[in-house]
Every structure is written in structure tokens, then in C-alpha cells.
Amino acid sequence: MRVLFDDHIFSIQRHGGVSRCFAEVVAELRARPGVQVVLPFRQVINSHLMDQPGLDVRGFLGAGHFPGKRSLLRAHNRRLVRRALGHGAFDVFHQTFYDAGLIDLLHGRPMVVTVHDMAPELMPEIFPKPEEIHPGKRALCAAAAAIVAVSAHTKADLVRLYGIDPARVEVVHHGLSRDAVWAPGRRAGIALPDRYLLIVGRRDGYKNFAGVARRLAALLARRADLHLVCVGGGHLQDEERQPFLEAGCATRLHQRTLPAGDLAYAYAHAAAFVFPSLYEGFGLPILESFANGCPAVLSDRSCFPEIAGDAAVYFDPATPESLTQVLERVLDDGALRHRLIADGRRRVRDFTWTAAADRLLALYRRLPARH
Incomplete structure (x- = not known):
């Protein structure tokens, strides 16, 4: 052949x-x-x-x-x-x-x-x-x-x-690519905040960062120890920073461009991975978050339920306040976090x-x- x-x-x-x-x-x-x-x-x-x-x-x-x-x-x-x-x-x-x-x-x-x-x-x-x-x-x-x-x-x-x-x-x-999984003990070439939410990839258009930015800013404003790290997608634009400036937490909004090994580290140490996109053909970051033991909070649109199944929690992007409610649960409910991490590791074996x-x-x- x-x-x-x-x-x-x-x-x-x-x-x-x-x-x-x-x-x-x-x-x-x-x-x-x-x-x-x-x-x-x-x-x-x-x-x-x-x-x-x-x-x-x-x-x-x-x-x-x-x-x-x-x-x-x-x-x-x-x-x-x-x-x-x-x-x-x-x-x-x-x-x-x-x-x-x-x-x-x-x-x-x-x-x-x-x-x-x-x-x-x-x-x-x-x-x-x-x-x-x-x-x-x-x-x-x-x-x-x-x-x-x-x-x-x-x-x-x-x-x-x-x-x-x-x-x-x-x-x-x-x-799932081999280099997408962090090996415990492997040092990263980057410094990240102690506690952060993670967004990966482009943020413009249907990726819907603008649709959830104010809710994320409000969450950071209420939780002084929480940061938001955006990996990839280019430098943050002024309009992307604006909701965080208004909420008084712009210093806890970060953008990084990382190689695969450091991205895996970022997943493994995040409090949660947030995927607010309105549409994806597949959604590779879902597998990456699962493999690295990172609880996934996903938009309930397109193929996400097909790929993630019950191993993630979902919010409706048409009502951005639902993202805040879901994130509060994931951040505060230890039993839920444990279940999501375990289910994600099992789910990713199918791909x-x-x-x-x-x-x-x-x-x-x-x-x-x-x-």
C-alpha cells in the first residue's frame, strides 16, 4: 500500500x-x-x-x-x-x-x-x-x-x-500526541502563577474569548489568588485586557507562547482548562487537558460533548454567567475535581x-x- x-x-x-x-x-x-x-x-x-x-x-x-x-x-x-x-x-x-x-x-x-x-x-x-x-x-x-x-x-x-x-x-x-503529556518531575522552562485558569489557542471570533472575558474578570476580582493564563493566540489586545482593567485584576491576566512540553506543564498545574469556543471540528486541547489531569470546563456546543463525554463539565456560552457558576463548582468542590481528573484520564485512552x-x-x- x-x-x-x-x-x-x-x-x-x-x-x-x-x-x-x-x-x-x-x-x-x-x-x-x-x-x-x-x-x-x-x-x-x-x-x-x-x-x-x-x-x-x-x-x-x-x-x-x-x-x-x-x-x-x-x-x-x-x-x-x-x-x-x-x-x-x-x-x-x-x-x-x-x-x-x-x-x-x-x-x-x-x-x-x-x-x-x-x-x-x-x-x-x-x-x-x-x-x-x-x-x-x-x-x-x-x-x-x-x-x-x-x-x-x-x-x-x-x-x-x-x-x-x-x-x-x-x-x-x-x-493524543506523545509530547502533549507532562512527565511529573520534568522541570518547565517557564514560571507560572501558583493558581490559574488556562485558555489555549486563538481567542478571536468564534473562539469566543470576548464572550466570556467579563465573567472571567469578575471571577478573578472576587478571588485574589486566581490568575488567567492564555497560551498561544498572539499578544493580548487592548480590547481583550479592558474587562480585566475595569475589574482591577489586569495584572493577573497573562499571555504565553509555549513549546509542547511547557504547554503540557501548564495544563498539569492549572486549576481548570476553559474552552469557550462556539464551534470546533474536534478540539485537540480537550485531550491534552485530560491527559495532564486538568479539569475541563467546556462550551456545550458543536462536537465537545462527543469528544469529552461525561469527563468534562459544560456551560452555555449564550448565558456567560453559567460559566462563572460552573467554574465556582470546579474550584471549590474537591470531589468534583477528583472525579473530572479520573474520568478525563480514562476518556483520553479512547483517542x-x-x-x-x-x-x-x-x-x-x-x-x-x-x-
Whole structure:
């Protein structure tokens, strides 16, 4: 079984959920007897792929960034991918992003496309030009021999919005990456407050930080020992700080950019992980919080109940005061915290990259042989 992956996500993303997921799948498939991973490119900007031992890929023109670097790399790698598709030395082509310009090169060989979310289609009002976010997605879904959805909720959205036959869509959940788990005793390269709530990733738009900021600020104002640490998502903007300034607790609002090992430490030492997003295709931070023994407080929207089950507590983002009530319980109820930590550690065992690779291989082998 020869599985060809294109460069797309590895040429445009240094770090991030989608590239991490494909890098994990590549690593799993490379370890399988009888499976050959075909990567017709050797230069990327993606750390997740470059970190794999024994994989002959390297960085492109140094570690620094300059205008047009991604476009230059993408143009170079795309030519190599097109050549490999033309040669036909593969059994399945699995796209890493949405490049409809490669459809005509398949010549009857099966293509698989992964859909990670349907946010632009579901919430076009929050994107400046939603039609330009994933312009090739619909055409690729129509042309694909099979479509992978990362959750049953994403599958349902895809079927409803695109009118796709459900039988063509396979649900393959993500797994937990090895470097996402903190090893007790391993020192972190960062200093964090003694007691803090944790938010991870982007905060803008449907990520809904603005929708809960005033409630979080009010909670910090009542609890002088409590801080809020935001990891990733870029520097805090003035409008994000404003509710905390008004509540007199802005000095206890922090932003950090952390490598995976230190992020795992941050989960493991947080009083709770807060995920206020209005929509996610899967929600990898849920698994990371579970694996590190961090109680998870989640929005009750989209796929969160599917992924977390009873191992988290939920609030309604339409009524932000419900977040305060849930957090008060998690912070003060020792028995609840113990239950959430134990249930989370059990729940995360159901999500592995080995299981994801098993499902993908089974899917590849069911596809019709090339013409």
C-alpha cells in the first residue's frame, strides 16, 4: 500500500493542529509493515514533520521568515507533487489541505480528503471573505473517493451543508500526541502563577474569548489568588485586557507562547482548562487537558460533548454567567475535581493515533483499485 501525501499544510503551517495531525498519521503509517508513505518533497517549514527521526525532510531557506517565503516554497513543492501524481507510483492520494487544482491529475486513482471543520460555511458572518477560506473544499469533496471527518458532528455538518452521501464520509477521531503529556518531575522552562485558569489557542471570533472575558474578570476580582493564563493566540489586545482593567485584576491576566512540553506543564498545574469556543471540528486541547489531569470546563456546543463525554463539565456560552457558576463548582468542590481528573484520564485512552491510522488504512484498502 503506497499512500501519497502532498506538501500543502506542511508548506504553509509552522505549527498547528492540522499539520500536527497529518504528521502523526505519517509517523504511524511509516511504522506499518507493507505501507509506504510517499512524500514527493524534501523541504518544509513545518516543525511537526521535521521532528520525525529518519524522515528526509528539512527546513526551507533557514529558520527565519521573510515575505513570500511560504508562497515560494508552496510553488516549488507543488510542482514536485504534480510530477508525482503524473507518474502514478502510489495507490491512494491523501490531500493535506484543499487544492482542487490537483483533481485532474488523478487519472482514476482514488483520492481521500480530510475535513477538519465547517466553520466558514456555518459562520460566514465572522469571516471577512468566507468564500476564500477553503475555496477548493466543495470541489474536492465531490471528487474524492472518500472523505474523512474528524468527528461525527463535523460529518453531520458536512452532509447537511454539502448534500453528501453519508456513506462516503468516514469519521476518524484524532489522537493524543506523545509530547502533549507532562512527565511529573520534568522541570518547565517557564514560571507560572501558583493558581490559574488556562485558555489555549486563538481567542478571536468564534473562539469566543470576548464572550466570556467579563465573567472571567469578575471571577478573578472576587478571588485574589486566581490568575488567567492564555497560551498561544498572539499578544493580548487592548480590547481583550479592558474587562480585566475595569475589574482591577489586569495584572493577573497573562499571555504565553509555549513549546509542547511547557504547554503540557501548564495544563498539569492549572486549576481548570476553559474552552469557550462556539464551534470546533474536534478540539485537540480537550485531550491534552485530560491527559495532564486538568479539569475541563467546556462550551456545550458543536462536537465537545462527543469528544469529552461525561469527563468534562459544560456551560452555555449564550448565558456567560453559567460559566462563572460552573467554574465556582470546579474550584471549590474537591470531589468534583477528583472525579473530572479520573474520568478525563480514562476518556483520553479512547483517542490514539494508532487507532486513527488503523481506521485510515482500513479505509484506504476499501477504496476501488486504480483504473
